Amino acid sequence: MKVKVIVSILVFLFFGFTLAGCSTVGKVREEKLQIRIAEQYGLAYAPVQIMKEKKLIEKYLPEIEITWRQLGNTAAIREAMLAGELDVGFMAIPPFLIGWDKGMEWKIACGLSSSPVGLVVNKDNIKSIQDFTPEDRIALPQPGSVQHILLSLASEKLWGDPSRLDNLLVTLGHPDGMNALLAQREVSAHFTTPPYLFKELENPGMHQILDGREAMGEEFTFIVGVTTAELYQDQPKVYDAFLRALEEAVNFMDKNPVETVDILAEAYQIEQEELLKYLEHPDMAYSLEVKGVMKFADFMQKNDYIKREPANLEEVLWDRNDK
Amino acid sequence: MTNKDSSRNKIKTRLFWITIILITWEIMAKSGAFPEAIFPSLLDIARALGDSVVSGEILLQTGFSLVLILEGFLISLLAAILMSSLAVSNKVFNGLVDTLTAIAHPLPGIALLPLIIIWFGTGTLSIIVIIVHSVIWPMILNIMTGFRAISPVYKEAGLNFGLNHFRIIKDIMIPASLPYVLSGMRIGWARAWRALISAEMIFGAVGLKGGLGWYIFKQRVFMDTPGMFAGLFVIVLIGIIVEDYVFAAFEERTVKKWGMI
Amino acid sequence: MGNDLKDEEDNFRDRAVTIRLRSVSKYYQSSQATLRVLDNIDLDIYQGEILAILGPSGCGKTTLLRQIAGFDHRESGSLLMDGQEIVKPEVKRIMIFQDFNQLFPWKTVIQNVVYPLQVNSIGESDAANNEIALQYLKLVELSGFEDSYPHQLSGGMKQKAAMARALTLKPKVLLMDEPFGSLDALTRISLQNLLLKVWRETGVTIVFVTHDIQEAVILSDRIAVMGRGTVGIKKVIPNLLDRPRVVGVAGYAEIYGYVYSLMDINSER
Secondary structure, three states: OHHHHHHHHHHHHHHHHHHHHHHHHHHOOOOOOEEEEEEOOOHHHHHHHHHHHOOHHHHHOOOOEEEEEEOOOHHHHHHHHHOOOOOEEEEOHHHHHHHHHOOOOEEEEEEEEEOOOEEEEOOOOOOOHHHOOOOOEEEEOOOOOHHHHHHHHHHHHHHOOOOOOHHHEEEOOHHHHHHHHHOOOOEEEEEEOOOHHHHHHHOOOOEEEEEHHHHHOOOOOOEEEEEEHHHHHHOHHHHHHHHHHHHHHHHHHHHOHHHHHHHHHHHHOOOHHHHHHHHOOOOOEEOOOOOOHHHHHHHHHHOOOOOOOOOOHHHOEOOOOOO | OHHHHHHHHHHHHHHHHHHHHHHHHHHHHHHOOOOOOOOOOHHHHHHHHHHHHHOOHHHHHHHHHHHHHHHHHHHHHHHHHHHHHHHHHOHHHHHHHHHHHHHHOOOOHHHHHHHHHHHHOOOHHHHHHHHHHHHHHHHHHHHHHHHHHOOHHHHHHHHHOOOOHHHHHHHHHHHHOHHHHHHHHHHHHHHHHHHHHHHHHHHOOEOOEOOHHHHHHHHHHOOOHHHHHHHHHHHHHHHHHHHHHHHHHHHHHOOOOOOOO | OHHHHHHHHHOOOOOOEEEEEEEEEEEEEOOOOEEEEEEEEEEEEEOOOEEEEEOOOOOOHHHHHHHHHOOOOOOEEEEEEOOEEOOOOOOOEEEEOOOOOOOOOOOOHHHHHHHHHHHOOOOOOHHHHHHHHHHHHHHOOOOOOOOOOHHHOOHHHHHHHHHHHHHOOOOOEEEEEOOOOOOOHHHHHHHHHHHHHHHHHHOOEEEEEEOOHHHHHHHOOEEEEEOOOOOOEEEEEEOOOOOOOOOOOOOHHHHHHHHHHHOOHHHHO
């Protein structure tokens, strides 16, 4: 009897430590050149798609092995990077800052895009965020998302109280949020991005009462590329190739609009005409420049979304030339 | 007596293994093999749990979830009994219930979520709809199996005493199928929890008022891993309490006392 | 001897008939063929008698009893109780089954016995019903087990409780489907004696289905012998042995032998 118990404990512990062991072994990176990137859909990620389709990283580093991973949302990407399963993820600045605040060893490598972000309502009598009643519901992806932070910024500007509208929030992914808005039930507003933003505005009775830049009070980068310290420090060649490739992708989009539309229409399953309209939207811009980090950080720290604030941009941004 | 001994033994075994698991956990957390954000130490989890309890947040959200789940569960139980009773009373209705069950039972509630949002919105009503959907079909299946398994002698004795159809169902078929109803309730309870937590994690909460699933989701998006484990701990705790104290006690006082299982 | 018995059967002629069966037939339709379970059964059941229906398994004796109870539909024939057609189960004919699990397991013994009284609003109050139930539990010698649950009782005790439950409604006829068939021999004898005591004290008419010749001879006033197949009732034999009867009293062997010979036991197998 006793022997059995001891044996089962030993077996249990063995599996436990094997698990722990696996992850330690996994940390010892092979010398092989490789990069693992989270792929996401949406116009804001267009240069990533171009980089993938045109095999631009391979162009700079032919022997590299690239793994494209599809993950559902920002939280999943962050968790995968934390677990050492991803080297590069693309996300908005606030979720990045939350991870940085929690001690994740990552920094922003580059900007990717600026995008229209809009608060669409389905009621004529709502003309600004002032007109929400306690019965209204505002759908957005999740607390701590860029949409949530932007709404908080707007609330702070208007009432000096960033959480004023928090009681109205409903967490919904973009497609569900759009459905809920169009269903005209209790959800009366949706804070979203293209293509959902454009699709919603095409429906009668829908109008936009707030956009991202207005809420932020300045221009900001919507999506940034984030890489782990591991990639930056241990694989400088890969890191460099990745950045060059992304830069080339942005340039490519600028210079070859026709081929760009071809590639993206195919990848996103959107009509070419429609896609062109989206890409030509004045607020839709692609650039590696990073804007707005400190403003977000400042605001988020003041309002307890994060506990510490970067003293300067270098704390959260990889320096391209310090290798 | 033996019953008490065996339940004491069960508790002992549980406590023993829980201790072992916790020790292993702590060793692994302290070994540094994983980042703290993946594998927080027990102290951090306990602290997160303590903080949430003190601030009342986790209690409120647990209460919120429990109220929803109880509502959904009771609605499902009554509706399932009603539908099963109608099904055994009427051939046409039997066909309808049978078909509905065959169609709806394999559908996970989460798969219906987009539809439910369009039809019922994103409020508590939708969560209750998902819970009811998750619970009612296995419940009906169990109750119908129970009804079919009833010895005809009970029904005939009832008929002989002059019982009408309604009293046959109420006084004989329902108590006689109680072991099946009970196992339907167990399955239903587990499915209701899953449905609730997943629904809350997907369309979260209205405002700050959400349930446990929402609590866990919120800890996730703000990367508070110890907080996430605190939420999971509460779910496990409730699961054990309901199984060992609610269902087991109910079973002890009914079907076990009556020698039906 | 056959003639003697024939004459004795006449003794019953002037007794009141409670239940009268004429040309009762029951078929089971299978995909292949029609199985005649009961074919043109004629039978009179006299008030206050114990009628044993005796036959091998599969002879249709249970089907016949269920017909009398009103549980099953019949294809043709008439089945009258006190001049009225039997179409459904009624409280004036209560069935006791062979199955020990005919008591409701979720009710205590007393609750089981009280239940039919409540359903039919017999007593003025619950207390009155309880009083009636206790009285019948005493009659079947089950006092002291009122608050036990059925699963805590032995098979014999369960059948006693079932008898008490059946008797509370003061039925005119008690229909018993091999109620002691699953009991051990000693318990069976004691329950047979109990049944006779109950019969004497209540005067209830009893139709008792059995496949045990000895049981039929010990209990009954008449024995309806059924054969295998569609033979129906071969013969109804009066059984006028003096009571109390035990195996081996004068005349026992004769009647036993006669019934035995009617059942074609050797030729069947």
